Amino acid sequence: GGDDGGGGDADSDEPIKIGIIADLSGATGDVGTPYNQGMLAYVKWRNADGGIEGRQIDADSNDYAYEVPQAESLYKQYVNDGVVAIQGWGTGDTEALSASVGKDELPFMSGSFAEPLTDPEEAPYNFVVAPTYSDQMRVALNWINEDSGGTGEVAVFHNDSPFGQAPVQDGADWVEEKGYDLGYESYAMPGGSQNYVGLLSQAQSQGAKYIVIQNVASPAALVAKDIAAQNLDMKIVCLNWCANELFIDSAGADAAEGHILIQPFAPMSAEKPGHDPIKEFLEEEGTDPETIGTSWVQGWYAMHAMAEGMEATLADGNELTGANIREALETMGPIDTGEVIGGGPLEFSADSHRGTTATGIYQAQGGAMVELEAGATP
Amino acid sequence: MSNFINQLAYGLADGSILALAALGFVLIYKATGVINFAQGEFLLVGAYMFYTAYVVMGLPLIGAVFFGVVVATIIGVLVERLILRPMVGENPISIIMVTIGLSMFLKAVVQAFYGTTPKNQPAILPRSSVEFLGASIPLNRLLAIVIAAVVLTAFTIFFRKSRHGIAMRAVADDQQAAMTMGISVRRIFAMAWALAAVSALIAGVLLGDISAVDQNIAAFGLMVFPVVILGGLDSVPGTIVGGLTIGLLHQFTAAYWDAGLAGVVPYIALVLILLVRPYGIFGETRIERV
Amino acid sequence: MAATSTGIHHRNYTSELRLRATKTEYFRLGLMLVLLLVVPFVLDNYWLSIANTILIAVIGAVGLNILVGYTGQISLGQGGFMAVGAYSSAILSDRIGLPTPVAILLAVLLTAAVGVFFGLPGLRLKGLYLAIATLASQVIIEFLVRRDYGDFLTEGLGYINVDRFAFLGFEVGGREVFEQQWYWILLVLAVLAVISARNIFRTGLGRSFMAVRDQDIAAEAIGVNLTRAKLTAFAVSSGFVGLAGSLTAHYSEVISWEKFTLDVSILYLAMIIVGGLGSVAGAVYGAIFMTLLPEVIRRLANALESSMPFLGDQLPAVRNATFGAIIIAFLIFEPRGLDRIWQRLKDYVRFWPFRY
Amino acid sequence: MLTRAYQHSLRGSHLPAGQPLLEIDNISLRFGGVKALRDISITVTEGDIHAVIGPNGAGKSSLLNCISGLYHPQEGQIRLHTTTGSGPEAAVGEEESADRATGELQTHTLTRLPPYKIARLGVARSFQNIELFSAMTVLENLMLGRHIHMKKSVLASMLWLGPARRQEIEHRQLVEEVIDLLQLQAVRNKHVGALAYGVQKRVELGRALCLQPALLLLDEPMAGMNAEEKEDMARYILDVHELAHVSVVLIEHDMNVVMDISDRVSVLDFGAKIADGTPDEVKADPAVIEAYLGAEDEDAEVREAVAKIEHDQQVEQGQSEENRG
């Protein structure tokens, strides 16, 4: 039993139960760990701040090691524990659970920004808190179109999985739709490679000057290293999961220099108003804000979006159930993120769970992420 | 043409490192009959040990290498002593499972100490490139090939010439009979594991240098399987042939076909080769006489 | 088996061929049945979902044990074969619109056929070489499913949503009863799987599998067609595995390639080794053990965390290390698995207090 | 002659005694540069115990392996004669009458057949180093001997009730007779791995017998046994031969055994046949003595005794042949 546990009456003061499915030790543990820390930090901060309408958040976070079966098992545990919402992580678990969360009426946010998840018809309880991979790809193509002066060749290197493929077709469609004079080819990046010179040579024979990468940081960094070693005249445009400090650090400041990072969540170095609470919190905790990476900020604001939805539900005097949270998220209007996400607010509606289409564009300069443009939209 | 040479160099470099990683695997199998699923984690541990010595403890390069070798030897011997020795004589599948458990354990321990973020390590091998027939080949790849070649040759000679080589094979064939020859099975086992750990350390350090010191190094271990099977589970020269073949296959598939297939093609090649040569290219045929 | 028959006298072959002979054995069986029947009424949905996971794992592990434990063909392709069962069943029922049980049946047959195909190298390869060749089948199947050429499998979605299990007007209900109803379905299937596997090894067919494992030359010399025996073993085993795969699909209602990775193959291998190779009961124990172990470790670790907060960040690593260490320790302690421990326990109790 | 009341005949051949059963025709076998067999021709007659002897490495085991299909000679042919309707299948439950030859003569060329097909023609064997299914019980090993006679449907096996069970019981009866013949009752449910060496050898013989063989190939069944155990084994082989009328090809190094129990002896050396004949002829052959037997070492007393026994035996044999005629 236990399907209501954390919900209860509008004016109960029981803690609000949230389940977190985190990757702390699996394939994406390098970004999954700070993301999870960011979420938990937010919870701590918010609770210290009086919680949500006076109620504390009780976030139960568990590692699923990036293994879908473990995610499913955790999910069932959370459902049984009576959580009212779930924070997921990867594409695999998000997809695997999207039908279940729909049936169980549990709002679900995650680090997977695939386009189909924004469609309430397809995934009624999934909310995407950032521009989708496809939107990021569109922004990237816009930028490339401009940077190249209207013609050029683009090679898309993507993780060889649905996560990697997610924006590939949409990108091609975008080029066509916009009538860009850009060549567009996509290449799968095999896992576990020790160099991408083979891929680069294919890109080279295509004549590509731009490499859009939809993958995590380590392989993207390897591409940067290889480009540097080969003295190739190519510019990398990283989307989301490789658009972070890890990419720059792993590649080394030299190899990363000049590459473009499409990152919807402003890193600490961008100094947005939304970073203030984070800094405050960190100073209290005695942590140096400089050491905080983008993924951490992503976690913080993903949790923020969820908390705001809950707050709106309670503020409306509604019982805190999944369905009510969903409705609140859809109807509450913009959620302020202090310009951290896409340089503006998030907003969901009943027809679209696409929080925003805007993203920041950064460039690696001197080993840091330097903002080129905030709130770029397709 | 220049592109081809470039790919060749990269493929050979990856292949040499693969061969080194496979060498440890083969040594263990040859002497003890154990299939070590934790070979990738040995690479991982090796890379992190070196990182600890070189970056965290700030030892000079030589000192760091020495430290790494010593620690790797100790780990190899400990693993043999504590985990594999009690399993002597058990079903090979159970032993495989133990090494799988070991791999989980080692990986988790590395994670507990070093976290999941990749570590920055200053370049050990020069990053500059040399021009060759119009191709620019990074020096670190070339040096990786050279180092691997030296180590592999040393090992091959060791096994050809030294009586330990024969002793190892004898132990692999029949432990009891080896004992009656005065061969200390324990010593041979410990030696095999220690040597395997050391060769894994070298491979791990090279890998860490050309890509990054992170958890992905362990994943490289999975590629060891097609290598050793191709060359023959118990053949030292086989690791070289297998390593280079797989390295090149991988590289050329990525460069001239579909990079996504690069992970699969070695396996397809492997199955095809096995159908022609069921014990790999140099593997010892299992003797079944009645 | 030998030990259990001490002091029992059979009057005819029929009675000797029975699986259970003594009153104690019948008593144990009865006890177990009662337990199985009571389970859905005492467990909450979460633990029921674990029970369901175990039941599916039982089917898969029994199937794998037929191949690895009984026939001696090490397989690392379990995940791939489960994927075949899952995807085919999902497509047949969802897209083609076949009734679920029919889809499952066809999926089982298809997986058996695919198993035979990937078992072909087994005709020439032995031992570890075969193991690695089956690793190749895992890699290849996983790649095909992940790559999904022509969007044939998932229609570009990357995953398939599977409709709720329904048959002849019956449909599994919502959250309240979902786990319970599945429990009954899975229990029946798992019990059937276990019984039929045991039956196989009471007959000549099963013996010929074991003969191939123990001494293939001698097996051939007494007339066992190795090709046929091995391929049959691959087919039967893959059939069970395909069933487990397609049940996974219908039970979890969504499938993607990430559910059938090499880790799954290794997990199942762990089940049968920890449970006991070449023993149907062992596969069952192994499935239970390996499904519960991470759960138990997680709960223990979480409990520990509150008393030892410094563990905090390291918790997942500590948990994984513990998991690995337990497997190692367990196999060092008893390489022949839980089944063996159980046998010894029974002997101990039976002969107590006269131990020698 | 002694008989026992067994329901099943263990003999799988219906050729009349004295007819050629197996013809080995100029076979040669090479392993790389090693010539294991050179141009060997041997004919095994139905109803005989045919011994093959020779120094170590002469190719005896290889010859047996060629017959049972584990090796394929590069040259030459091996033919097995059977009669239609007389395969082991038909022999189940039939009453045995030695002189009945049903159906037509059929000749099978074994040289290219895989081992399991040869086994199905009724050629059963034991191995030089025991090759039992060590993880199984004696009973299971013997039941495996029935493999070629059993139906192996997957579905029926899974169901158990009905055909599968009936079949198990049916074949179990014959197996029990073999257990009785070889006195294996006490170890029926033991794992063979745990049995004494001599008993394992007997189980191996039993497994071959369960096939209801037309021809039984035994590779050094008495190696590693002391005098007493050899006597037992000899007795079992003779029982198989005399009670079940199974033709036997026997490899053995103990000359006393060979000379005592075999009807015919072929001698190999370096892969070639150097002699062929009755035990007495072979024993007297100087080539055989030089290559194999060595200088006669038994004291005169023993030799005399042997000669006397042999004489008695021949007389006895002569009588029994007369009786038959």
Next chain:
Amino acid sequence: MLALNNVEVIYDDVILVLRGLSLAVPEGKIVALLGSNGAGKSTTLKAVSGLLPSEHGEVTDGSVTFQGQDITKMDAPDRVKLGMSLCMEGRHVFEHLTIAENLTAGAYTQKGSAEDLDLVYTYFPKLADMRSRVAGYLSGGEQQMLAIGRALMARPKLLMLDEPSLGLAPLLVQEIFGYIKRLNEERGLTVLVIEQNARRALEVADHGYIMEQGRIVLEGSAADLRENPDVKEFYLGLGEEGGRKSYREVKHYKRRKRWL
């Protein structure tokens, strides 16, 4: 030279195989150990050469001394260095090694010497012809020769042979026992031999032991044993009247001798 005092051996903690066995091998002599299958002969040799631990066996009582030194708990390889060499039952050649490599492995403690190799090759010329053949493909008898030759490579003072004639042709059995005698006479090698071929063993041996069920039941000089009527009947296969009985004449039911 070698003495076993009251040795008790247990396998797997439960199977009691040797029950207080004592025997002595004097320096420079050949001693034969006879007994039926499963009597514990091989176990005795394993206890002497330290192989029991690798089979879950253990000497639980008594002691083994070699040249006055207590070696009951010593590691197997160290015993080889002391000069004891065992040629195991069932050959146990290294299948994947060539004959030459097998012999080299045999000389592991001796750091290899060509002289020993030549010695073995002169004793077993057949091996010399086949030196680069892989041992696993040799015929049974050839493997047996190799196993004995390999044991000699360690330059033992005490050579222990477990059923050396197993599977050997008569001529070769004769030869092998000839070599044993020769090695004993020419090089003063002490030999402890287990044999089923009792006639042959008692011919070359100076002393014999007969064991049953883990105990010595009869001992004496080889000559005495040859004349013992029980030994004659049960080990030498001679009929009661002294002549050899034909195997054809063996009864289904016959007298068995057990010394218990």
